[in-house]
Amino acid sequence: MVEVAVSRTTLPVGSEAHHASGWWGMLTVIATEATLFAYLLFSYFYIASHAQGAWPPHGMPKLSLAIPCTILLVAGSYTMWWAERGIERGKPVQLMIGIALSLALGLAFMALEGMEWAGEPFHLTTGVYSSLFFTITGFHLAHVAVGLLVLAVLFLWTALGYFDANRHSAVSIGVLYWHFITIVWLAVFFTFYIAPRL
């Protein structure tokens, strides 16, 4: 081996913000997951467009819980954005507060959504509408559950002192996923609660 030179440019080493391969990986995960929800909503609209009789068959879905649900998730996205900004400026405490707030908002969403499920006059097997409703909102709920697990793990890692202003790509990747869950909810909310009213 003959050492010829030292590169004139200095390069970052390892997982650094958007240089991390995981950041790119998460973008592709979101692409494929967004497609999954697109196919779910396609199925809904396809079946709705062929429906005989009234659609939705059980009357207009009530907004009394769905709107608070939406507000909770959007607020949870905001708190995570604020949390990420904290660690970008080297403030792990702000990160931990932000994650804790988002966790609480996410859990509240799951509780409200659970009440919504319990209050429906139909079951999974009642008809095709109920099958679609529980499956699509169920897919989203499962994503929220995974998102909350991600947040909990990020909280633990922050508490262990793993992150600082230079090294926090895991946080950026988790935040990206969390925003995605919010955006998917907006699409689900529009499909079930707004579209039939238009």
Added chain:
Amino acid sequence: MSDVETFRAPIIARATDQSQSSHILKRSWEGPGGIAGWLSTVDHKEIGKRYLITAFLFLIIGGLEAAIMRAQLAQPNEHLLTPEQYAQLFTMHGVTMIFLYALPVLSGFSNYLWPLLLGSRDMAFPRLNALSYWVFLFSGIFLYVSFSLGSAPDDGWFNYVPYSARAFNPGINIDVYALGMVLLGISTTVGAINFIVTLLRLRAPGMSINRVPILIWGTLTASVGNLFAVPAVSLAFFMLWMDRQFGTHFFDASAGGQPLLWQHLFWMFGHPWVYAIVLPAMGIVSDGLPTFCRRPLVGYTPVALATVSTMALGFGVWVHHMFATGLPIMAVSYFSAASMIIVIPSSVAVFSWIATIWTGRPVFTSAFLFFAGFVLLFVIGGVSGFMTAAVPVDLQLTQTYFIVAHLHYVLIGINVFPVVGGIFYWFPKFTGRLMNETLGKWTFWVMFIGFNVGFFPMHILGLAGMPRRIYTYAEGLGWGPLNLIVTLGSYLFAIGVLLFVVNVFVSLKRGQRAGDNPWDGASLEWSTSSPPPVYNFAVIPTVASRYPLWEGRLNQGDDRSSTQQGFLLDKGRETIGTTSLDAEPDVILKMPSNTYAPLLLGVALAVLFIGALLHSWWLLGAAVVVSLLASIAWLWPERALSQIET
């Protein structure tokens, strides 16, 4: 506070595999030996070989199923198989060839070759690569377990409802297929993610997007396609499983569900998938053929664009599988026209290959014969595809042997022939030894003649009205003689495949030693040793053109690629990350070491699906918990990967 380096000016060195620095690299990149190393490896070359071997085993299993069916069909009124056995055989034959052979074999090539073609030391996500293989293996086993119990999937590979609904198909046959496909979808998706991010991030400095080999374009396009297509089929199978096991009504017409929704979702996936299993194979030809024609590919840019546009169009043609379902004539006309337009990018590629042969100085090796034979078979399969893209013709021919002929010309012609040619081409790189050329040429002619004798008459049988998927036929229909020829031809083809397998085993032991570059190829994989060292490249190459090893004779521009001199990156497992379009050095990537996490996660996922199949909810729950714990362990920030500083 920081004892992990966050920035470095990398050393540029001149080194070969014999240099002292390469011993250091070898120590960093080598995993443990023995069974521990085998189970925990994340080396793309090991994973690529496993993909190739496993896919070939599935090819042989699927071939044996076909051989049994051909024995049954050789004469009218045969009773070798019952109708139920025949239904399981043709379903498993299709499932095996399309899902367990055709894409995985190409993933094998790409996993092995991508980092070598790109001048990198591994894929972007080596552990994900291992996971993708394990899940593929387990889903293949999963799909085959019920076969031995006599209750394999039996509704054809596209599994139409309502026949696959519980009312008509109460056994576990369809549940195995449904869950197995969702499991396989995980493998395909994580594999696709790995290819996409590798392309965007891990090319050698200077290998701008317009300099990557066509195989890269093919696999990239297939991967992007899969990323958007696989969710459709995973969802369709999941909804079918819900309908069958939990009483939902997605496909149940009596409760407002839509049986046709199944066909839409299946073919929204199915047609892009067809391109996913041929475009990388066409890439093999586009890269291999020029080597044996002693000139660059004619029309690199049109071929790359044709590859991408074929896939883009491929997302808008799915209804041509559904012309006979009674959709509005306006809708089917659109899909008919869209399907015909695909002729244009396909023809661009065909004329490029012909022009490359025409204007080159062909060397008639076995690999060349397979590549050139592929061009002819592609044209035949393309013409029959164009015919069935016309609605009136399709209404006449759908569900007949004409379709069977078309899809075998397309899948064997565009997948198997390039794959076998590709093995002849890269075998010396994989093993350090050449395959036997005399036997190779015999193999080609036996396979080529056997294939055409076996499959061309199916066109005529289809035109004569023989439906596909019938287990036998009456004597007076006049289909007997042609069916006998089909059977004999397909057996000759099988003998050809056997000759190929023999050649592989003989050449592994006694093949002539190959140097680094036995074919005088132009791309980066030929610049390293055969077989390549565990770290791939002693230094990261720098690329200045599309044909880095041919620059001296092509005389295009003054810039020269460099394979002996480049970034050394010897501080543990490292490779260079570059920018997505121009491939400027961007980051020094830390690569993971051997780990059991992918195997553990793969096993947990397989158990999860077994739990779902058996309705064993505690097993499913335990598997979910283990999967989550394995994922958290996998992602735990490591200092060695420079993910944390303290």
